[in-house]
Amino acid sequence: MPTSACLVPGCRRDVDADAPVRVCTWHLAVGADWAAATDGVTDLLPTPCRLCGSRLGVRWPSGWLCAVCEWRHGEPVDGELPPPRVDIVYYLRFEDRIKIGTSAQPRQRLAAVWHDELLAFEPGDRLVERRRHAQFADARFGRTEWFRRSAALDAHVSGLSAGVDDPWALYARWTSEAIARRG
Incomplete structure (x- = not known):
């Protein structure tokens, strides 16, 4: 009116x-x-980013950029570049136990480990994994990577997963950031 x-x-x-x-x-x-x-206008990309898989983009008069890795939408990915190494510590639940492990290839690793649920990812390598094993040693099953659920371990996993709907999206972001750092 x-x-x-x-x-x-x-x-x-x-x-x-x-x-x-x-x-x-x-x-x-x-x-x-x-x-x-x-x-620029933040919006969904016309198709997922070829580099990191994100759907979120920024539309400019000159074209689209991925909002995660800033790859120009539609440009080919250089197949000669090896993917960056992104080490993560993962937290898996199987029944009432939690596995704390690490991998630079989490999709392949998690496919090989029997589990009910992926709880969280944390950036880090074997050093971070060893720190977590020592931190939650009271709940550890022998010398394995499996732990009994405890208030401290549950709180740690909850902190890592707070605000994260999908740990794989977080891993994609870390990968795209590694690619961006590489230049």
Whole structure:
């Protein structure tokens, strides 16, 4: 419902009552287009990023960039570059036990380990894994990588998984960041 005239000099269009500023819809659209060209617009990519698999992108007048790894959408991935090594510590649940392990190839590793649920990922290599084994040694089954659930271990896993809907998305982000650091 129009309430007043547009503040832009020479414009006589009506302004909608719910407009954020007292300018007409046409001038608001012009401003939004200008802001999009200056700041980019975050949106879903037309197809997943070829480099990291993310669906989140930023649309610029010159094209799309992946919001995670900043790869220009549509550009070919250099097949000669080896994938970066991203070591992670993983937490798996099987029945009432939790396995704390590490891998640089978590998809292959987790496919080989019997488990009910992937609980969390943490960036780190064997050193971080050894620290976690020592940290939760009270609940460890012998010299294995399996642990009884405990309040401390549950709290640690909860902290790692807080705000993370999918640990694989986190791993994809760490991989894309490693690619970006490599230049």
